[in-house]
Amino acid sequence: MFDDSFSSVDVSEITSAERELIANGLNPMEIQNLCNVHAAVFKGSITDNQTTPAFQKPGHPVSTMKLENLVITSLINDELLPCLKKWQQDGKNEKYLQRMRSALKDLLKIDKHYTRKENLIFPLMDKYGITAPPKVMWGVDDEIRGWIKDANKMVNSKPLPDKYEIERSIEKATKEVLEMIFKEEEIMIPMLDEVATPEDWYAIAKEEPELGYTLISQPLPWKPTAEEIAEGKKKQPSSVAQELNQMAMNLAKTQDLKPKSESKPKKKMSVHERIAQRSKTEPTSLEFPSLDSINVKFDSGTLNLAELTALFKVLPVDLTLVDATDHVKWFSNSPDRVFPRTKAVIGRAVVNCHPPKSVDKVKKILADFHAGTSQKNEFWINLHGKIFVYIRYYALHDEDGNYLGCLEVTQNVTHIRGLKGEKKLLNG
Numbered sequence: 001m002f003d004d005s006f007s008s009v010d011v012s013e014i015t016s017a018e019r020e021l022i023a024n025g026l027n028p029m030e031i032q033n034l035c036n037v038h039a040a041v042f043k044g045s046i047t048d049n050q051t052t053p054a055f056q057k058p059g060h061p062v063s064t065m066k067l068e069n070l071v072i073t074s075l076i077n078d079e080l081l082p083c084l085k086k087w088q089q090d091g092k093n094e095k096y097l098q099r100m101r102s103a104l105k106d107l108l109k110i111d112k113h114y115t116r117k118e119n120l121i122f123p124l125m126d127k128y129g130i131t132a133p134p135k136v137m138w139g140v141d142d143e144i145r146g147w148i149k150d151a152n153k154m155v156n157s158k159p160l161p162d163k164y165e166i167e168r169s170i171e172k173a174t175k176e177v178l179e180m181i182f183k184e185e186e187i188m189i190p191m192l193d194e195v196a197t198p199e200d201w202y203a204i205a206k207e208e209p210e211l212g213y214t215l216i217s218q219p220l221p222w223k224p225t226a227e228e229i230a231e232g233k234k235k236q237p238s239s240v241a242q243e244l245n246q247m248a249m250n251l252a253k254t255q256d257l258k259p260k261s262e263s264k265p266k267k268k269m270s271v272h273e274r275i276a277q278r279s280k281t282e283p284t285s286l287e288f289p290s291l292d293s294i295n296v297k298f299d300s301g302t303l304n305l306a307e308l309t310a311l312f313k314v315l316p317v318d319l320t321l322v323d324a325t326d327h328v329k330w331f332s333n334s335p336d337r338v339f340p341r342t343k344a345v346i347g348r349a350v351v352n353c354h355p356p357k358s359v360d361k362v363k364k365i366l367a368d369f370h371a372g373t374s375q376k377n378e379f380w381i382n383l384h385g386k387i388f389v390y391i392r393y394y395a396l397h398d399e400d401g402n403y404l405g406c407l408e409v410t411q412n413v414t415h416i417r418g419l420k421g422e423k424k425l426l427n428g
Contacts, residue, residue: 059222198224
């Protein structure tokens with residue numbers, strides 16, 4: 001049936017179908033159920049004009065992603081699955097069980113591969129209006145993380161579960177990992193090649209080391225040549241990009257969360273209107289000689305920019321500011337963040353910075369903040385069973401009560417929860 005119906009399907013048609021489904025109210029998580037069917041269609045039916053030339057230069061984000069995928073594929077096909085088969089044939093052989101445990105422990109490191117994709121590649125797709133594939137793919141990434149964890153837990157249980165139960169768990173996890181590799185290399189990367197420039201890829205390459213790599217050493221530094229940058233500037237938006245951007249704008253109109261102002265009839269201009277008006281008479285950018293020469297005056301004192309920068313780096317909390325239009329505006333760049341943040345998220349719609357399973361909760365929080373029905377929300381979670389994380393959201397307003405945005409405060413409180421007795425300043 002698929003061969004008959006999709007013999008000439010290409011990336012733009014499948015992507016358009018996904019976007020239309022989401023625009024008409026279908027939850028992106030529902031599309032995840034069709035992801036493997038989607039991939040099966042592509043495997044035999046992508047037209048030749050959708051193929052992407054290889055990004056072969058070491059250090060290029062695509063080269064790095066493909067190298068990791070090569071290592072992950074080898075880990076699965078050359079180690080994990082053969083050891084599983086041999087262990088099943090001789091369940092008393094502890095050697096193969098230990099090798100399975102070691103391989104699954106390594107496979108758990110795929111988290112860094114997915115984290116880079118979610119925090120660097122997905123924002124780039126957003127930039128060009130390609131928002132449906134990341135929503136679907138992120139949900140599948142999370143499911144894969146869960147399946148790998150389940151399989152890892154199973155082979156380390158005492159007593160061990162039934163060997164066929166272990167087989168089903170490992171085969172499910174590995175099958176989905178390999179399917180995702182196909183989707184990344186044959187769907188996502190070709191789609192990005194339609195629109196991304198060498199400068200886009202360079203911006204990603206600069207931030208990758210902070211997030212880390214999966215089963216490979218840090219790649220050689222890569223930078224596009226002047227010729228590549230010049231060629232990239234000539235790149236014209238493809239029909240795919242134009243179509244995706246238009247659909248993105250249409251979808252944004254249906255999902256726009258607008259502040260309710262009925263309770264404040266005296267407000268004459270929104271904060272954005274006042275900022276826009278002020279920007280007409282004030283300079284939009286300034287060149288400063290140094291951070292410590294610019295002072296910011298508060299009610300309780302004055303700090304210069306160097307002091308503010310140092311302050312945010314040592315605060316025992318991670319801060320993220322989402323503006324009144326629900327786009328990420330700023331985050332504190334502390335060295336030990338609980339959740340990764342990259343500069344690629346600046347200007348990105350905050351709902352696209354969360355996996356599909358969390359989007360509805362994020363939308364509800366923001367809608368309540370806009371409407372003024374809530375000023376604060378809080379959550380606490382055991383992250384990976386290792387640290388206890390306390391997350392708070394606060395609505396921000398100016399002196400006239402106009403909504404300015406949302407502040408997210410994330411804190412690792414594991415140490416605090418373990419404190420006992422007293423330690424006074426005099427005791428050192």
